[in-house]
Amino acid sequence: MSGKPQKEYTREEVEKHHTTDDLWVIIDAKVYDLSKFKALHPGGISVLLEEDVAGRDATDAFFSLHRYEVLEKPQYQRLQTGTIIGEQGRLHGRIPGSISSVPYAEPNWLSPAYHSAYYNESHRQFQKAVRQFFDDYIYQESELREADGKRPSQAVFDKMAETNIHAMRLGPGKHLQGRTLLGGAVKPEEFDYFHELIIMQELGRVGLRGSGDGLLAGLVIGAPPLINFGKDELKARILPDLLAGKKFICLAISEAHAGSDVTGLKTTAVKSEDGKHWIINGTKKWITNGTFADYFTVGCKTEDGFTTILVERGPGLExxxxxxxxxxxxxxxxxxxxxxxxxxxNTLGEEGAGLFVILSNFNHERFIMCCSIAQTQRRAVEECLKWVHQRTVFGKPLHSQAVVRAKLAAMITRAETCQHWLENIAYQMCQMSYKRQARLLAGPIALLKSYSTRCAQDTARDAVQLFGGRGITTTGMGKFIEHYHRTVPFDALLGGAEDVLSDLGVRQALRDMPKDTRL
Structure with a gap:
């Protein structure tokens, strides 16, 4: 609402203001005076002077070109001069903390009409608190950082630490003991992988990939090896600052010569003459959060195989x-x-046994990626359903085209299958120890991750087709679709390329084939 006194007008009164120097429009029962703004209008003056816009109800015309958030910007709210007598606005944009009413925009467990075998009241209350937190503190910050490329602000890291979100993003475990989780939304001993899934999906719902990874994705994949395999003294010295958002860590595995092939890494670690230090030489590439990390969980070739080492930023590391x-x-x-x-x-695990450390860590990394992938697909579905509902082509709604409905059907199917498979994996994780997860779930998680990223790329391509030119424009109606389409290939590579993971899943299945079975 603008700060000016709001008057009430009849539609007939508004119709009188339809000239170049006196131009009003109606948008959702609100009256806007564009007389002085017309020259600044991004679409030019001619758009405003069209017969069905100037002095008339421009609601449909406006929402064919602009997102609702435009009306919420202060510079445009000031243009509102009044409302239409006896009418109320019926449209709204994003409502912080709310559950979307668009079909398939949310996992069905969030709908009171559906039932779930996995989620309980603890999860439901936790989801409400997490969504409100992200809408209040993360959404706007992410938009700013996505645009300027700067590291997320320390104030946001501090706020996340205050509620122990950093700690919760690492999954259930002893590191949560004694902490108050999100103001008491869940007890540490009750926190499970579904609570973690909720956090990751709420972060994915923000829909801004670079800034989302900037919110300490390095911690999520770099700290578990320290927690699960680090010596107590090392954890006691380093972990508190990491979980407080005061220091930062990353996972440094990939190299220019070796990505998914972990055994092909060339970075070496050799013992010093006195045996008290590792001396590390080599390079790592595509390391998330690496530019501002204080600690690096590094995979190295050593004399007796492969060793994982926690490296602190210091001389010789650039x-x-x-x-x-x-x-x-x-x-x-x-x-x-x-x-x-x-x-x-600083050795994590046993010398020469670093491969187990990294491979077991991959399970959790791929699990959290699947959480985000399922959610961002759903965000694309919501954007597309809204668009085809309000977009008119050939004089009819866009969804009147059978080919459009077919694309939507495929998108919805992919989002739903990814979510349900993901929830089954999460349930298995809740029932298994960390070591048992490494033994039994490496294959299923690898297959889920490969399937999810293939689905996501298909959905991104379909979404661009539905949005047309807007789907490749970084601002405006299709900005989230453009961003999704541009960044979705990251998921297909990070944590293991699709083909490598598909092969891993099959090899795990063949490993467990019974020896006595025949056709």
Whole structure:
């Protein structure tokens, strides 16, 4: 609402204001005076002077070109001069903290009309609190950082730490003991993988990939090896600052010569003569949060195989930003190690057994990626359903075209199947120990991740087709679809390429084939 006194007008009164120097329009029962704004209108003056706009109800015309959020900007709210007598606005945009009423925009467990075997009242109350937090503190911050490429602000990290969201993003475990989770929304001993799934999906719902990764994705994938395999003294010294958002960590595995092939890494770690330090040499590439990380969980070739080591930023370690297709806010880095000395006490797990450390960590990394992938697909479905509902082509709603409905059917099917498979995996994780997860779920999670990213890319392509030119424009009606289409290939590569993961899933299945079975 504008700060000016709001008058009431009849539609006949508004119709009198339809000239170049005196131009009013009606949008959702609100009257806007565009007389002085017309020259600044991004679409030019001619759009406003069209017969069905000037002095008339321009609601349909407006929403064929603009998102509702435009009306919420202060500079445009000031243009409102009154309302239509006896009428109330019936439209709304994004309502912070609310559940979308658009079909398939939310997982069905969030609808009171549906039932779930997985979620209880704890999850439902937790979801409300998480969504409100992200809408209040993360949404606007993410939009700003996606645009300017800067690291998310320390104030946001501090707020997330205040509610222990950093700790919760690492999943259930001892690291949650004694903490108050989101103001008491859930007890540490009750926190499970479905609570973690909720956090990841609410973050994915923001829909801004680079800034989303900038919100300490490095912590989510870099800290679990420390928590699960680090020595107690090391955890006691480092983990508190990480979970408080005061220091930052990343996972440094991929190299220019080896990505999904972890065994092909060339970075080396050699013991010093006195045996007290590792001396590390090599490079790492495409490392999320690497530009601003204080600690690096590094995979190295050692004399007895492969070893995972926690490296602190210091002499000989340098990071350089890598420009990617998404925002620099993610802090994607190229890292060089030049005779970097690290105490042997920083070894994570046993020397030579680092492959198990990394591979077991991949399960959790891929699980959280699947959480986000399922949610961002759903966000695309919601955007497309809204668009085809309000867009008119050939004099009819866009959804009147059978080919459009067919695309929507495919998009909805993919989103739903990914979500339900994901929830089954989450349930299995809740019933298994960390080691048992590593043994039994590596294959299923790999297949889910590969399937999810293939679905996501198909959905992104279909969404662009539905939005047309708007789907490749970084602002305006299709801005989320453009961003989704541009950044969705990241998911197909991070945590393991699709083909590699598909093969892993099948190899895991073949490993468990019974020896006595025949056709």
């Amino acid at each position: 990071t350089k930003a890598i420009k990617t297709a998404y925002s620099a806010s993610a802090g994607t880095a190229y890292i060089t190690f030049d005779d970097v000395r690290v105490p042997v006490e």
